[in-house]
Amino acid sequence: MYRLGLKMLFADRAKYIMLLSGMAFAALLMTQQGGVFVGIIEWTKGNLKNMRAPIWVVDPKVEQVNEVKPMRDTDVSRVRSIPGVAWAVPMYWGILQARLVDGTFKPIQLVGLDNATMVGRPTKMIEGRVEDLRIPNAVIIDDLTVKRLSVGRAKPLGMGDTFEMNDKEARIVGICQTEKSFFGYPYIFSTYEQALQFAPRTRKMLSYILASPAEGWTADQAAQQIREKTGLGAYTEEAFGESTVKWFFKNTGIPISFMTTIILGFIVGVAVAGQTFYSFILENLRHFGALKAMGASDGLITRMVLLQAFTVGIIGYGIGLGLSVFIGWKFIQMGQPPFALPYQLPLGSFVAVLLICTFASLLGIRQVRKLEPAVVFRG
Amino acid sequence: MNGLDRVIHVRGVTKTFGKGDAAVHALKGVDFDARGGELLMIVGPSGCGKTTLLSVIAGTLGFDSGEVEVFGHSLHTMSQKQLTAFRAGHIGFIFQSFNLIPTLSVLENVTVPLLINGVGLKEAEDRARAMLEKVNIGKRGDERPTNLSGGQQQRVAIARALIHEPRLIICDEPTSALDKDTGQRVMELLSSVARGPGRCVIVVTHDNRIFNFADRMTEMDDGRVQRVHENPSKSMAGH
Numbered sequence: 001m002y003r004l005g006l007k008m009l010f011a012d013r014a015k016y017i018m019l020l021s022g023m024a025f026a027a028l029l030m031t032q033q034g035g036v037f038v039g040i041i042e043w044t045k046g047n048l049k050n051m052r053a054p055i056w057v058v059d060p061k062v063e064q065v066n067e068v069k070p071m072r073d074t075d076v077s078r079v080r081s082i083p084g085v086a087w088a089v090p091m092y093w094g095i096l097q098a099r100l101v102d103g104t105f106k107p108i109q110l111v112g113l114d115n116a117t118m119v120g121r122p123t124k125m126i127e128g129r130v131e132d133l134r135i136p137n138a139v140i141i142d143d144l145t146v147k148r149l150s151v152g153r154a155k156p157l158g159m160g161d162t163f164e165m166n167d168k169e170a171r172i173v174g175i176c177q178t179e180k181s182f183f184g185y186p187y188i189f190s191t192y193e194q195a196l197q198f199a200p201r202t203r204k205m206l207s208y209i210l211a212s213p214a215e216g217w218t219a220d221q222a223a224q225q226i227r228e229k230t231g232l233g234a235y236t237e238e239a240f241g242e243s244t245v246k247w248f249f250k251n252t253g254i255p256i257s258f259m260t261t262i263i264l265g266f267i268v269g270v271a272v273a274g275q276t277f278y279s280f281i282l283e284n285l286r287h288f289g290a291l292k293a294m295g296a297s298d299g300l301i302t303r304m305v306l307l308q309a310f311t312v313g314i315i316g317y318g319i320g321l322g323l324s325v326f327i328g329w330k331f332i333q334m335g336q337p338p339f340a341l342p343y344q345l346p347l348g349s350f351v352a353v354l355l356i357c358t359f360a361s362l363l364g365i366r367q368v369r370k371l372e373p374a375v376v377f378r379g
Numbered sequence: 380m381n382g383l384d385r386v387i388h389v390r391g392v393t394k395t396f397g398k399g400d401a402a403v404h405a406l407k408g409v410d411f412d413a414r415g416g417e418l419l420m421i422v423g424p425s426g427c428g429k430t431t432l433l434s435v436i437a438g439t440l441g442f443d444s445g446e447v448e449v450f451g452h453s454l455h456t457m458s459q460k461q462l463t464a465f466r467a468g469h470i471g472f473i474f475q476s477f478n479l480i481p482t483l484s485v486l487e488n489v490t491v492p493l494l495i496n497g498v499g500l501k502e503a504e505d506r507a508r509a510m511l512e513k514v515n516i517g518k519r520g521d522e523r524p525t526n527l528s529g530g531q532q533q534r535v536a537i538a539r540a541l542i543h544e545p546r547l548i549i550c551d552e553p554t555s556a557l558d559k560d561t562g563q564r565v566m567e568l569l570s571s572v573a574r575g576p577g578r579c580v581i582v583v584t585h586d587n588r589i590f591n592f593a594d595r596m597t598e599m600d601d602g603r604v605q606r607v608h609e610n611p612s613k614s615m616a617g618h
Contacts, residue, residue, distance in 0.1 A: 001495065004487055293472055296495050377433060377475075
């Protein structure tokens with residue numbers, strides 16, 4: 001009987017295609033928009049992924065990694081003196097303008113690493129060595145910088161080439177690969193001292209202090225010690241990531257706007273699939289009545305209807321997910337907008353599609369169950 | 380009537396639709412009997428209660444009072460679940476508008492009662508093919524019912540009604556959607572394949588062109604059985 005139920009569904013081409021489209025569109029909207037949202041959230045943590053350190057020490061008012069309130073240089077020594085801290089190094093991070101050969105400027109993110117330890121160094125070098133940053137005016141640029149700053153050049157920027165930042169010449173000694181960040185600007189790495197030369201001078205220049213827990217201390221314990229003893233803000237890498245995400249949830253309209261789209265996707269799915277499926281059931285009500293008269297139980301017919309709804313839902317979900325993955329893959333190839341697809345997202349959208357199927361079939365099932373089999377004798 | 384012959388036994392059945400001023404008393408204490416092996420017609424004017432009586436006998440409609448016994452099963456004591464199982468096992472239906480599922484093939488339509496009864500697909504299809512041959516429509520099994528003429532569709536409906544070898548065949552206006560010749564051929568087929576010892580065929584009709592196929596006629600009017608009589612043109616001995 002279930003096979004016949006599915007044949008009834010597939011044979012009604014127009015309704016079947018309409019149902020599939022509704023489900024696929026809902027799944028696409030929920031997964032794709034969810035993917036872009038997760039991608040943006042991942043981008044907000046770009047600095048944490050590109051400059052790795054167990055503990056991040058910041059001004060106490062700083063809540064997220066893309067926000068800088070400079071500290072005094074002496075704060076590095078204060079942190080070093082805290083029990084539970086193995087080492088602590090200064091880091092500069094700021095947005096500067098790099099000058100292109102055609103005279104135009106492009107914003108970049110300048111990172112100044114501790115000269116001695118190079119803590120927070122690029123995680124993946126494509127060319128060159130991080131240690132060469134100690135050469136005067138040396139910088140390591142990321143692949144996005146190559147793309148952005150090569151505009152107007154005969155050949156792309158490469159090893160040994162120079163460009164200007166704040167009227168000072170920078171020489172490329174390495175090329176690295178980085179994760180995209182929320183601002184979407186390319187990363188340029190130099191030493192801390194060199195970065196202070198490139199950046200416009202201000203009273204305080206220390207953006208972050210990167211630290212590590214001493215042996216026998218966890219990063220959490222060491223961060224707590226730093227907070228208590230210095231009054232500075234201190235986060236483990238993971239906690240700083242969470243705090244950053246929370247900040248974006250609290251202070252920007254990004255989550256609400258994406259959630260609205262995702263909820264709309266769900267509602268559209270419920271409306272289109274529900275209406276189409278209900279009309280499919282109504283059109284077949286007489287046949288369901290005949291089946292009931294012939295001895296098909298309410299349970300059997302309910303299972304047939306559920307099978308029809310879930311079959312169309314699962315196929316539609318597959319199409320929607322496939323389209324989302326394809327669009328996401330294209331986004332990633334293009335470099336923007338951001339896109340990420342953790343397993344929770346397709347899983348969540350699958351559950352949502354199952355809910356849509358349930359809503360869509362419940363109305364129809366109610367009609368079928370209250371249908372008297374004697375209806376088939378009424379002309 | 381010999382008590383052993385009596386396969387359907389209806390006593391004092393009443394059925395009212397609606398309430399208060401809008402109440403319609405469709406059955407007003409109906410007494411009715413049918414014998415094994417006969418083709419019995421229930422006739423009467425529109426609104427006299429014949430389809431309601433048929434629905435009650437078929438177990439598809441509840442009734443307010445009275446007793447209904449079909450092949451020894453007391454329908455008035457059965458739960459909905461038991462009634463459903465009873466219909467699946469013991470009753471074949473032939474409807475006025477055929478009620479074939481248009482999105483299924485002819486063969487698949489015929490397999491439905493067997494599948495409801497839990498018969499496997501392969502066996503159901505084999506038996507459906509044999510039954511379609513029996514009603515002379517074996518070559519159209521893979522077609523959609525909508526590609527068939529009215530007479531052919533009713534043949535498919537007959538095949539579907541008989542496929543699970545029910546003891547009671549319920550026919551609701553089986554010829555009213557057909558022209559005279561097609562109606563005659565359908566009734567000939569119904570008489571030849573549906574009738575059998577231990578089986579009963581009840582036909583509700585107002586089509587007087589097929590009255591000659593009845594062994595007995597039950598005339599209804601105003602929610603009551605008015606008269607039951609043997610068909611003078613037929614003899615029960617001839618069956």
